[in-house]
Amino acid sequence: MPPTIAPDARPMSVAAEILDLLLPHHRTTDKAPAPAPAEAFPHQLRRIADFVRSGAPVVFTLPGFPCKSPNPAKVLGHLPDQGERLSLSFLNTLCTEIERLHPPGARLIICSDGHVFGDLIGVPDDHIDAYADDLRTQLNRMDLGRLSVFDLRDALGDLPHDTKRARVHERYAPTREALRAEIAADGQALALYRGITRFLVEDTTGWTGTRSALQRACRQRAYGVIQRSRAWGALIAAQHPRAVRLSIHPQPIGAPKFGIRLLDTADAWTTPWHSTALHRTDGTWTLVPRTEAARLGRLVEHGGRPSHFTQTDRDAP
Structure with missing residues (x-):
């Protein structure tokens, strides 16, 4: 007689x-000797x-x-391209695979957070x-x-973007003092702060001051980005209190958020919106800066606009 599982x-x-379906894609900076179990x-x-x-x-x-x-050295333009398409397909496939184990299936809400901190990262609304x-x-x-998109327009309607940002910040963001104390005491928070600061430095265009002044300015803006991101997370939790929270940032094993890797990258912090997709000669995909992709391959268009690069150089990343 086959073994049975108690209803509870x-x-x-x-x-x-x-x-177990998600674990091979866990994005973390933890150095574990073996893959962590579901438990x-x-x-x-x-x-x-x-x-x-x-x-x-x-x-x-x-x-x-x-x-x-x-930063035009990183991306092909301001619209989604092959990096996003591959990532969306991957996420939808995960939901499809879950349906085999749990017939009601799964759905994933992409909570697009650009408007939350667009003024801090220099991207127009x-x-x-x-x-x-x-x-x-x-x-x-x-x-x-199985996928849907939720953004600040869905949460707060047609108010001016600056008004919406202010409302979310006022209601949900931690104070800068509390955030500073957390970053000083917590290695994960410090890694996130440093990662965001690095992105802000790389993505700042038209800066006329010194490099050290830029770094100081970006360190200050990084606090604001994290404050707004925390506020957005709190709003999402209020809107979807039962949902399983995923993150595009690396997360420790056992954390309340599950870090998920969307595509193969050399850096645990790289995302499709900070890079360009490269189709390698072995048939696999990776994400690299646009300048590196251009050095390694030729540009491919999709639907009449730049999409990705196909590798022609054998020096693959």
């Missing part, structure tokens, strides 16, 4: 199987098990996909609107029905 144990068992992620197990127990689709929220970097709108177009065109 089955939701947790199915949740562990679902989490090392109690926050995610409990949330997934709740959906299984109630017979509802598992809901994931993923803050990210904000807008393209304003009309570019952010165009990026998020094109994400929705890509989902429809590619028939990725």
Whole structure:
């Protein structure tokens, strides 16, 4: 007679199987000797098990996909391209695979956060609107029905962008003093602060001052970006209180957020919106700065606009 699973144990068992699908894509800076088991992620197990127990689709929220970097050395333009398409397909496939284990399936809400801190990263709001709108177009065109996009317009309607940013900040953001204390005491918070500072330095265009002055300015802006990101996360939690929270940033094993790697990259912090997709000679994809992709390959267009590079040079990254 085959072994049976007690009814109370089955939701947790199915949740562990679902989490096993995500674990190969866990984005973390932890140096573990072997892949961590599902049991090392109690926050995610409990949330997934709740959906299984109630017979509802598992809901994931993923803050990210904000807008393209304003640095033309990194990206092909201000609209989504092959990097985003590959990432969206990957996320939709994960949801499809979950359906085999849990028939109600899964859905993932991309919580596009560009408007939340667009003024701090130097990207105009009309570019952010165009990026998020094109994400929705890509989902429809590619028939990725398990994904949806949620942004600040969905949360607060047609108010001016500066007004919406101010409201979210005032209601949800931690104080700068509290954030400074956390960064001073917590290695993960410090790594995030340094990573965002590096991106801000790289993405600042038209700076006429000294390099040291730019770094000082970006360190100050990095606090604001993290404050706004935290505020956006709190708003998402209020809107979707049961959802399993994913993150595009590296997360420690067992953290309340599950860091997820969208595509193969050499750097754990690289995302499709800070880079360009390169199709390597072995058939795999990676993300690199546009200047490096151009050195290694030829430009490919999709739908009449730049999409990615196909490698022609054998010196693959």
